[in-house]
Amino acid sequence: MMFRRVERMAACVSDMKAKKMSVKSLITLVLIGLMSIIDVVVTESVTRPRGVSLTNEPFYRDSQWFTCLDGSRQIFKSQVNDDYCDCMDSSDEPGTSACPQGKFHCNNRGFKPKYIPSSRVNDGICDCCDASDEYKGPGATQCSNNCRELGRADLERRQQEIILMNQGFDVRQEYIKQGIEKKAEREESLKKLREEKEVADQLKDEKERLKQEAESPEKEAKDAHKAVWDAQQAVLREERDKQRANEAFDELDADRNGLITPDELADHKEFDSDGDGEVSEEEAKVTPEDPSPVPSPPEDVNEGDASEEDLDMGDHGDMNDEDEEDFADEDDEDEEFDDDLDEGELMEKYAKHRADYEKKKEVKGKGEDGEEMPEYDEATKKLIEVADAAREEFKEAEKQVNDLKKSIEDIEKLMNVDLGPQQEFEPLQKQCYEYTDREYTYKLCPFDKTSQRPKAGGSETQLGNWGQWEGPDENKYSKMKYTRGRNCWNGPDRSTLVILRCGLENKLVSASEPERCTYEFQFETPSLCTTKTDVETGEIDSHDEL
Amino acid sequence: MAASCARKTTWTFSMMEGSLFILYLLVGIALVSAVDRNNFKTCSQSSFCKRNRDLDSGNSPYEALMGTLLISDDLVQLAVLNSATGIRLQLELHGLDQSTVRLRIKDPVNRRYEVPDVVQPNLQKSRWTVVQSSGSFEATLASDVTVRLTAKPLRLDVLQNGYIIISVNSRGLMNYEQQREKKSPKSPEEEGEEAVDEEPEEPGMWEETFKTHKDSKPKGPESVGVDFSFPGFAHVYGIPEHADTFALKTTVSTDPYRLYNLDVFEYELYNPMALYGSVPYMLAHNSERTVGLLWLNAAETWIDISSNTADKSMFNRMLDLVRDMEVPQVDTHWFSESGIMDVFFFMGPTAEQVMYQYATVTGMPQLPPLFAVAYHQSRWNYNDEDDVKNVDAKFDEHDIPCDVIWLDIEHTDGKRYMTWDSHKFSHPEDMQNQVAAKGRKMVTIVDPHLKKDSGFHLHKQAVDNGFLVKTHDGTDYEGWCWPGSSSYPDFTRTDTRNWWAEQLSLENYKGSTPNLFTWNDMNEPSVFNGPEVTMHKDAKHQDGWEHRDVHNLYGLYVHMATVDGQHKRSNGKERSFVLSRAFFTGSQKYGAIWTGDNEASWEHLKISMPMLLSISVAGIPFIGADVGGFFKNPEPELLTRWYQAAAFQPFFRAHAHLDTKRREPWLLPPNMMDIVRTAIRTRYALLPFWYTAFYKASKTGIPVMRPMWQGFPDDEETFAMEDQFMIGDSLLVKPVTDKGATSVSVYFPGQDMVWYDVNTVQKYTGASTQSVYVNLEKIPVYQRGGTIIPRKERVRRCSALGLDDPYTLIVALDTKQQASGQLYMDDGHSFDFQSGLYQYKQITFQNNVIQSRSIDMNGRYQTKSWLERVVVIGLEKSPSSIELSGDFISTHNVEFSFNEENKVLVIRKPEVNMGIDWVMAFKK
Numbered sequence A: 001m002m003f004r005r006v007e008r009m010a011a012c013v014s015d016m017k018a019k020k021m022s023v024k025s026l027i028t029l030v031l032i033g034l035m036s037i038i039d040v041v042v043t044e045s046v047t048r049p050r051g052v053s054l055t056n057e058p059f060y061r062d063s064q065w066f067t068c069l070d071g072s073r074q075i076f077k078s079q080v081n082d083d084y085c086d087c088m089d090s091s092d093e094p095g096t097s098a099c100p101q102g103k104f105h106c107n108n109r110g111f112k113p114k115y116i117p118s119s120r121v122n123d124g125i126c127d128c129c130d131a132s133d134e135y136k137g138p139g140a141t142q143c144s145n146n147c148r149e150l151g152r153a154d155l156e157r158r159q160q161e162i163i164l165m166n167q168g169f170d171v172r173q174e175y176i177k178q179g180i181e182k183k184a185e186r187e188e189s190l191k192k193l194r195e196e197k198e199v200a201d202q203l204k205d206e207k208e209r210l211k212q213e214a215e216s217p218e219k220e221a222k223d224a225h226k227a228v229w230d231a232q233q234a235v236l237r238e239e240r241d242k243q244r245a246n247e248a249f250d251e252l253d254a255d256r257n258g259l260i261t262p263d264e265l266a267d268h269k270e271f272d273s274d275g276d277g278e279v280s281e282e283e284a285k286v287t288p289e290d291p292s293p294v295p296s297p298p299e300d301v302n303e304g305d306a307s308e309e310d311l312d313m314g315d316h317g318d319m320n321d322e323d324e325e326d327f328a329d330e331d332d333e334d335e336e337f338d339d340d341l342d343e344g345e346l347m348e349k350y351a352k353h354r355a356d357y358e359k360k361k362e363v364k365g366k367g368e369d370g371e372e373m374p375e376y377d378e379a380t381k382k383l384i385e386v387a388d389a390a391r392e393e394f395k396e397a398e399k400q401v402n403d404l405k406k407s408i409e410d411i412e413k414l415m416n417v418d419l420g421p422q423q424e425f426e427p428l429q430k431q432c433y434e435y436t437d438r439e440y441t442y443k444l445c446p447f448d449k450t451s452q453r454p455k456a457g458g459s460e461t462q463l464g465n466w467g468q469w470e471g472p473d474e475n476k477y478s479k480m481k482y483t484r485g486r487n488c489w490n491g492p493d494r495s496t497l498v499i500l501r502c503g504l505e506n507k508l509v510s511a512s513e514p515e516r517c518t519y520e521f522q523f524e525t526p527s528l529c530t531t532k533t534d535v536e537t538g539e540i541d542s543h544d545e546l
Numbered sequence B: 001m002a003a004s005c006a007r008k009t010t011w012t013f014s015m016m017e018g019s020l021f022i023l024y025l026l027v028g029i030a031l032v033s034a035v036d037r038n039n040f041k042t043c044s045q046s047s048f049c050k051r052n053r054d055l056d057s058g059n060s061p062y063e064a065l066m067g068t069l070l071i072s073d074d075l076v077q078l079a080v081l082n083s084a085t086g087i088r089l090q091l092e093l094h095g096l097d098q099s100t101v102r103l104r105i106k107d108p109v110n111r112r113y114e115v116p117d118v119v120q121p122n123l124q125k126s127r128w129t130v131v132q133s134s135g136s137f138e139a140t141l142a143s144d145v146t147v148r149l150t151a152k153p154l155r156l157d158v159l160q161n162g163y164i165i166i167s168v169n170s171r172g173l174m175n176y177e178q179q180r181e182k183k184s185p186k187s188p189e190e191e192g193e194e195a196v197d198e199e200p201e202e203p204g205m206w207e208e209t210f211k212t213h214k215d216s217k218p219k220g221p222e223s224v225g226v227d228f229s230f231p232g233f234a235h236v237y238g239i240p241e242h243a244d245t246f247a248l249k250t251t252v253s254t255d256p257y258r259l260y261n262l263d264v265f266e267y268e269l270y271n272p273m274a275l276y277g278s279v280p281y282m283l284a285h286n287s288e289r290t291v292g293l294l295w296l297n298a299a300e301t302w303i304d305i306s307s308n309t310a311d312k313s314m315f316n317r318m319l320d321l322v323r324d325m326e327v328p329q330v331d332t333h334w335f336s337e338s339g340i341m342d343v344f345f346f347m348g349p350t351a352e353q354v355m356y357q358y359a360t361v362t363g364m365p366q367l368p369p370l371f372a373v374a375y376h377q378s379r380w381n382y383n384d385e386d387d388v389k390n391v392d393a394k395f396d397e398h399d400i401p402c403d404v405i406w407l408d409i410e411h412t413d414g415k416r417y418m419t420w421d422s423h424k425f426s427h428p429e430d431m432q433n434q435v436a437a438k439g440r441k442m443v444t445i446v447d448p449h450l451k452k453d454s455g456f457h458l459h460k461q462a463v464d465n466g467f468l469v470k471t472h473d474g475t476d477y478e479g480w481c482w483p484g485s486s487s488y489p490d491f492t493r494t495d496t497r498n499w500w501a502e503q504l505s506l507e508n509y510k511g512s513t514p515n516l517f518t519w520n521d522m523n524e525p526s527v528f529n530g531p532e533v534t535m536h537k538d539a540k541h542q543d544g545w546e547h548r549d550v551h552n553l554y555g556l557y558v559h560m561a562t563v564d565g566q567h568k569r570s571n572g573k574e575r576s577f578v579l580s581r582a583f584f585t586g587s588q589k590y591g592a593i594w595t596g597d598n599e600a601s602w603e604h605l606k607i608s609m610p611m612l613l614s615i616s617v618a619g620i621p622f623i624g625a626d627v628g629g630f631f632k633n634p635e636p637e638l639l640t641r642w643y644q645a646a647a648f649q650p651f652f653r654a655h656a657h658l659d660t661k662r663r664e665p666w667l668l669p670p671n672m673m674d675i676v677r678t679a680i681r682t683r684y685a686l687l688p689f690w691y692t693a694f695y696k697a698s699k700t701g702i703p704v705m706r707p708m709w710q711g712f713p714d715d716e717e718t719f720a721m722e723d724q725f726m727i728g729d730s731l732l733v734k735p736v737t738d739k740g741a742t743s744v745s746v747y748f749p750g751q752d753m754v755w756y757d758v759n760t761v762q763k764y765t766g767a768s769t770q771s772v773y774v775n776l777e778k779i780p781v782y783q784r785g786g787t788i789i790p791r792k793e794r795v796r797r798c799s800a801l802g803l804d805d806p807y808t809l810i811v812a813l814d815t816k817q818q819a820s821g822q823l824y825m826d827d828g829h830s831f832d833f834q835s836g837l838y839q840y841k842q843i844t845f846q847n848n849v850i851q852s853r854s855i856d857m858n859g860r861y862q863t864k865s866w867l868e869r870v871v872v873i874g875l876e877k878s879p880s881s882i883e884l885s886g887d888f889i890s891t892h893n894v895e896f897s898f899n900e901e902n903k904v905l906v907i908r909k910p911e912v913n914m915g916i917d918w919v920m921a922f923k924k
Helices: A002-010 A024-041 A147-252 A262-266 A281-285 A299-303 A305-311 A316-320 A322-330 A339-364 A378-416 A473-478 B018-032 B047-053 B188-193 B314-322 B351-362 B385-397 B428-436 B457-464 B494-503 B547-569 B602-617 B636-646 B670-685 B687-700
Strands: A065-067 A074-076 A103-106 A114-117 A433-436 A440-445 A449-454 A461-469 A479-483 A495-502 A507-515 A518-525 A531-533 A540-543 B062-072 B075-082 B087-096 B100-106 B129-133 B136-140 B145-150 B155-160 B163-168 B208-210 B213-215 B224-231 B235-238 B257-259 B281-285 B290-295 B301-307 B329-336 B341-346 B375-377 B404-407 B441-445 B479-481 B484-487 B516-520 B578-580 B592-594 B652-654 B725-727 B731-733 B743-748 B754-757 B763-765 B768-773 B781-784 B787-791 B807-812 B819-825 B839-846 B849-854 B867-873 B881-886 B889-899 B904-908 B918-923
Touching: A147 A378, A147 A495, A147 A531, A433 A507, A440 A507, A440 A518, A449 A518, A461 A495, A473 A495, B047 B301, B047 B329, B062 B087, B062 B129, B062 B136, B100 B145, B100 B351, B163 B290, B224 B341, B235 B329, B235 B602, B281 B351, B290 B351, B341 B351, B351 B687, B375 B670, B385 B404, B385 B428, B428 B441, B457 B484, B457 B494, B494 B547, B516 B547, B547 B578, B602 B636, B636 B652, B636 B670, B670 B687, B687 B725, B687 B787, B687 B819, B743 B763, B763 B768, B781 B787, B781 B807, B787 B839, B807 B819
Parallel strands: A495 A518, B375 B404, B375 B652, B404 B441, B441 B516, B516 B578, B578 B592, B787 B819, B807 B867
Antiparallel strands: A065 A074, A103 A114, A433 A440, A440 A449, A449 A461, A461 A479, A479 A495, A507 A518, A531 A540, B062 B075, B075 B087, B087 B100, B100 B341, B129 B136, B136 B145, B145 B155, B155 B163, B163 B224, B208 B213, B224 B329, B235 B281, B257 B301, B281 B290, B290 B341, B301 B329, B479 B484, B725 B731, B731 B781, B743 B768, B754 B763, B754 B781, B787 B807, B819 B839, B839 B849, B849 B918, B867 B904, B881 B889, B881 B918, B889 B904
16 A cells, blocks of 8 residues: 555656656556557446536546646546645545635536535535535534425526516516607607707797897987986086085185195195194195995806805705714714804895995986986887887797707707617606615615605705616616715715616615615616516527617 | 714804815815824823923932831832932832742822732742842842842842843932822911922822813822833833834933823824823843833823933934944833832843743733634624625635624614614524524624613613712713713723623623624723713722723723623633723733724834734734724725735734725725735635644743744844734744835845745745845745744635644755744634643654654644645755654655755645654655
8 A cells, every 4th residue: 555655656747846756757658558548448437526517527537547627737546536636726626625726516416506616525514405515424514415495496486587577578578669659759859849949049030130120229219318318417517516616615725815725734634644643745635535436246146046056055964964963963062063054144245245236236327416317208218118029029039949948958868868778768767766764765766866865854865866877798787876976974975876687567675875875776677677488498588688 | 993083073164165165174184084182182281291201310319218128038128218208108029930020119008009900810929039238238039130229319220140131210210199188278378387398289280171171180199100221222112002113212302102091083103192002011122131021000101211322313323333332221211190119020031031921920811712813804884684694605705714704883772782783683693693604703892881771781780780980979970982971881890890791691692692702892991072082080980999090901801801701601611702902911811902993004004013013022912903994995905915914913804994985805806806815815724823823822921923033132133123023933924015016125034044935935045135026916924944834725714614624734944954833723712722622733854854743742632634735845855755654553655746946845645643643754
């Protein structure tokens, strides 16, 4: 026994690293000769070594030699499954745990055959349903063969799956029909709308021309009217200035000699602009400053709607949402979210600015002594009336164009969404699906957004806006990604991954948050029931690649 | 896990200032990314620290009264007088076996806290031989350690072979603040009459306010401090926990190193601030010897360090070159807020002896169960049972070994520890059993704070039994932690600990199984709204002791009680596994420690090594840092490098903050996942080596992860080295800690020594520094020539499944063609080894014979494991045959192959059982 081992050692010809011994080459020659004979002799009766699949069986057929599957080395057949790893590619020990990368094949007759890492052989855990992986001597884990039961259960499960898939497939066909119809419908209405818009554009241009025509005589008449009024006012002002100057002169000309001297001015401290208590000659020459100009309000205030948007501080509201409540609870002395107060103050301030501004503007329209400009004459009024009517009509035409433009854009937006190669996801568009767990109601509005709201009440939090399909290349339509949800305090924007699978109806079946602010939804839909299988034969009748 | 409430940044938000909002946002981020220093005291904000630090060195007012000298065998005592105040103290010198001296200076009148439960009972005593002369005496132990006491001013020197190794109070900084009555404010006349011998009053002595927290200090000032000098030493180590260099730095221009267990949110690197744990133990090392000094005090402690070499200007250093070199010296100054002076000197003289001496006094480390030494997967939080099931399955799917899955605070019912969230974890036993079916374990977090809720059984029982810590005016102390308002059991009480231990029984801890283990977090203790995020110092523990007295010990007591509970639940049959964040001297007896809430950055990966080395040399071998970094998201390269580094650190756990992205190994890009899988599998292959190293630690106190100088004590190159280390005495590890690194510089110590790259068997000779090429796959690890390392090469899902697997021995020969190593084997989980069910083998290669023999003939463990392979590296010549003989086997030749190029011989399948003694002779 011992001696033979040594001899065998010497015959390890293919161990590239081994120091070759003198007898070796001779033995090799002999053995190669023998091998060719053995090849012929080997028959089907040779049993497969443990852990070898039927496909790989031919490589283990030789009764004397085994060549590592990567061809790197040749070893004695007795070294196969001898619980020592000889091959770099782990192929000599399919039935033991000796090799790090080995694969053990479970036949699992009655169920699915499978490979397990050979490191799981004889580790005390039953991995193969036929118990073939746990075989080692006394004290080994007792595994029972339950492949038949598993096989039966699996068959039942698969049959149910097929039934479900088939029913879903029918619904899906319906969806495809709907989707294609809808697409056509949209294309149709788009076409119609575009035509309508063309007409409306023309009408608008026409109305614009008419408006301009009506406005130019109107302007002339109004300007003329204003010019007369301005001239009257100018004369009036001149007279008044003169009178005021005389009064002032009289007051300053203390000695009534018709001349004002610096000495006379020195009595008037209002000219002491440097505040040194004296009115110098320089100071006497300077005319009093104009009253301060009206401060102009911040620009955006004039832009009406835009300012409203600016005031909506999208992000900060996030701090009050439920995720941060925990922290707020823990530490009430540090937290100060006084944005509500600021918002109030700010609104007040802007309102005041605006009111002041309007007031000033009104004042400007009035004449000296607050007199109103007299009414326009009848002819001018008539012109204004005509122009007003033209403006109104133009506005109407413009509105129509804008409405049409919006309708077109809406449809284009819908049509830009990838609803599947056959439009099978169309019926999901514009729908929303909810799932409620212990704390939240989650909502999926496909191709629009995802959200959650606390069951206990409170506002909805956006968990993502439609991003794109994100399944792997071979199954692109199995996952949806919703991104750019509400920002997480001190973190990323919320996002949602929706995992879809075939189901009889559209249903949101679960929602979770595997890591902060990253959500995962499971959604069932017939749109993903892509295969129709014959229940009897198990043959696939129809299969749609997505 | 963890982190205090400091995560919240105060925002003042004005909508007028849109740009300001962004600015605030940036400021907010900046604040969140670093420790808020304002939350923690500097020395000048701590009145006793300031008082002691302000002391001038010079003549000490303390003198020994030689007339009071009393000598009895192992104890020398005498009185010490403070000549300035007239107050007397009692000084004791205890002689201990193993070159150990204990110095105690007590207050004979006032009761002061003395640290209990840390010093091992029944220490072997050693007899003093005392020689007196006028004004001094010399007391000598059999081990040739001498203490020379000079009476006036008081000074002690610890000598060995005639050389002064440590001096006490040589700088005269001794300060023993006497407890006294608080003086009422005095009128100017009375002021004048004040006796001159009273200690001066300073602000902060009777009351101290930090931020909004008032410390009432009913006992007034009671700090103790003294200076220790180490002549002849330039390097000192230890006093963890600090995020600082391994070789301690001078504190001349910084605050002193602080020891005060604190929950520091996002701690800063390279400074002396206090962290989660405290071991007031320092080692000094030079090329001739190593010594250790334990300052046994559980109150807040600060340590100033100065050094005549480190603090010297460049000019003076140049002068030294010209003149005779001045003897280097490290001076240290230690002071604690209360308690007594209780100091141990461990005189070595070798590092191993110091470590053994220290462990003899403070307790040998626990031998952890095998699974605890393997890989742990944690996250705050695995959300529910499905999540756990999925993580468990993914490890198998990707064929990555894993032993333990962890659950952080979210698994509980509203942060009530030892309960389960009834929705997310509705079947905890089934879940654990399912995980355990593959040989794996689970860990749940159990923090010491109890949610204040009368419906919570633990809280109710603690209140009913009066087990809670009290405030200074006697009501139950309340603080904020994860559950909101919480109470804190007084773990310093034996009855509280016993009660706690019982709560961990399988009946009381509903939903627990024998495969569930424990994690104690927040046990500094963390109190979110307390001063410095911890408990008020004037809170009351048993016997009227203040929290001030026991603070640094609290976490150890939590750890101790939890370990006790695990032992009790199996009637003392099974070993425990409990991870703790807070620690103190002696925590090594209980289990593992980790470095708390680190961060996903290259800097934090780097600092893990000096931090772990510091804790290691302070006697706690089972330590680790969160793989990947707790806060923030590691880039894939960083995570990969972290796995590679941590696979070679003692406690190997990946963990992450709630706000981070998932980062389990299979979420890495495929090439990196492969690398991480290899790193984890390497850890598993080396488990026999790790386990043996932990066994040795449990017998000797010598750490598993060791500084380079420990093995090469006279190689000064290694004294400040902290980026490479040894595991045991065999493996040199130099983890890659730089982004995009393509090479690292490795120092191979030892003249005449050879080192082998464990992957390529490339040979390096010492003493030399080599630049080594590294790709992403490479972990630079080298086996020292002259060592034998046992491995298990079979890949299993977890360590338990490989218990009976065969061994491979890696024999790396030294220049004399010799090597030796050890292998320890037992069942991996029970205490049966204490009754002899173990095997401890010495394996040697000498004179062309490799043999394995039991070191300890008492070992009776029957293993099924056999010897699969022997790899001999560095063998000069191939033998013609190899003959195996041994107990119960007939002598026969074994197969082998020899590679002439790299000089590696592989013996194929000797198949001998590892339990028996055997010999393999290499024939010429």
